[in-house]
Amino acid sequence: MKELVKKWNDISLVKRIIMGLIIGITLAITVPTQLAPLAILGSLFVGALKAVAPILVFFLVMAAICQHKEGQKTNMKSIIILYLLGTFLAGVVAVIASFIFPVTLTLAAGAEGVTPPGGVGEVLKALLMNVVDNPVNALANANYIGILTWALVLGLALKNSKESTKQIIVNISDAISQVVRWVINLAPFGIMGLVFDTISTSGIESLLSYGQLIILLVGCMVFAALVVNPIITFIGIRENPYPLVLKCLKDSGLTAFFTRSSAANIPVNMGLCKELGLDKDTYSMSIPLGATINMGGAAITISVLALAAANTLGIKVDIGTAIILSVLSAVSACGASGVAGGSLLLVPLACSLFGIPNEIAMQVVGVGFIVGVIQDSCETALNSSTDVLYTAVAELSKRRKDKKARENIA
Template sequence: MTHSSHPLVRFYLKVGLIRQILWGLIFGIILAAVSKDTALAMSLIGGLFINALKSVAPVLVLILVIASISNHQHGKQANMRPLITLYFAGMMLAALLATIASFLFPSQISFGDTLNNLEFTPPSGIAAVLKTLLEKMIDNPINALINANYIGLIIWGAGIGLALRHASQSTKTMMNDLSYAISFIVRVIIRFAPLGVFGLVASTLAETGFGELLKYAHLLVVLVSCMLFVALVINPLLAYLVMHKNPYPLVFTSLKESAIPAFFTRSSAANIPVNMEICKKYKMDEDTYSVAVPLGAAINMSGAAVTITVLTLATVNSMPASAGIHVDIYSAVLLCIVTSVCACGASGIAGGSLLLIPVACSMFGIPNEISAKVIGIGIAIGVIQDSVETALNSSSDVVYIGAVSSAAQKKQNNTTKN
């Protein structure tokens, strides 16, 4: 019996993932209201989903970093310099905004019994954070995989990727295929997100009460508000600094023609043809956008920076006082830098940024068991959050490319006149 011949499987695959997650959320709430004991038993389903995410995330990070760096192509880097500067500045400012918002409107998450019997080793200050980062950077790669040491995995991935840039094309192709294979496994796990969300929501609400829904709503409002601020204030400001004219016609065009399709596809990679057509339609520099659109879809992730920062600080805020985890101004700045680097590595699949939350959480000594559950909570609110995040990421590409193209055209016109 193949998957295509079974009506239930065909129906499951036919219905959109967003709708399925929404159903899982609703059914989880209903079950928690109707039968508390049954809802508590659903923690097994939620736990299996979280464990699956926890097991695949370290391998995903390592392989994605190796593949992306080893397959990076030379050429036209000088033309990309202002764009890459805009990308990183946008992600840094987005992370900084998310940090400020998290301090002004702190979010919390309930972890229930997950916190029991866990040992916390929080850093005592920025010196301890830096010492921890340095120690994790030189960890044995096998040990880093076993213990989900994401900082170490990124360093090893970057090192292997740089070395493989001089390898044969067949080796690079193999790494690319391996990256695709791991991403495929992640997609399979994400297809079970509706069941995982159902189990997580039902068991969490049965254990902590329906006040948890207000925490989810608060967290979602902070996330979406930050992303809207980036789209309507930060992106126009950066564009103005480059093009020196009113950026809002370009911003509103990008929101209308790029953000709306991206909102529904929930994939920056899937929106590449749309952005290509927009750039062509508005006569942007072809040499720039032909390289910048695919590049931006891979590394320009302001929305991911917001998501990783807000959920990491919500996790920190939710830790018990006995854990002794505090975030000072220096740690917050370092978090923004780490978050921006993590955002660049967000995979092209829906919800990819959530899988990098453990990297940021590890800065504060938060165990992998906790950060893995945060991923599950992120998927629960991802019905809205991930769509808005992708819309921001994709529309930002058009804004930045348009700004750089406008500045280049203006410079060329001035040169011609002289």
């Protein structure tokens, strides 16, 4: 048995995930009812990741802050700028694509039991309230803004504590990281269960009637991932960007696609940053922050669905309004994690820009839930992989500039 486990672990994680994916699809098509309990593997895997991610982020950030030495520089300013720029450009891509390939919707029933935010102010208020959330409540509800705030405050308070105290926090952080590695090692089985559950319950047929919308959404996200992000990366590192872009998509985007949760993918991104040799002081803060404000996929979803609703109702959208929509979708997307329901519930906010009634807007949200199996997966893959990409770009860009400065001095 030990030899079998060793051989299994010697296979790369990506190859094991692909094997789990193929097996899950095969079983879902051939024996969807006989093996229904198999779906629990996916729920257990995502549940385990979601359970460990908040406590991991809390101790990682706290350990990084309390160990931070005076004069030791991080790249957080550059990373935040990249996050905001990337989210805005994703919104612009969605607006341009919606003008070139306009789609109309067969409106679905409204999303019942959900209440969209009344405006950008309400979104930002929810975000700020999360900052001052009770720390125990923040950990219990995976409120990453609150977790980051408390980890930052406690880390600063512990900077002048004894080295033995700091070491305890570091040891706890390392122990939780080991637990995360054990959980991630089970990803092939979890993803097999997730794929089996999705295909056996939702089926492929229910998505075909919304094929044009899905193609537009996925096309925008692919364009952002394979064109916009590489351009930003090239400007930063001044070399072929695709090896880094594709590695982030493969190692981070693949698991995020199936877990459909940026929060659950935080441990995966932490491991990838470590593998890339990035500064732990930086990525222990930038990755959790990215899961909250780096929402290019959400900006695309908000813009595409809002413009599709406008097209369906025959509303003409001028260039000025489209630019405002790009900004609005970027700002709203940054606050998406602070609103229950994520990016889809921010669609009515964008629809209000065109004077679309809330009743119609909520029917558009209903369409979003139908295509969500694909839309949410691609959105999360783009968001999560870009968290690592922009963190790496900021650090590699700084290293390049430092090297050039040393060469000029020499």
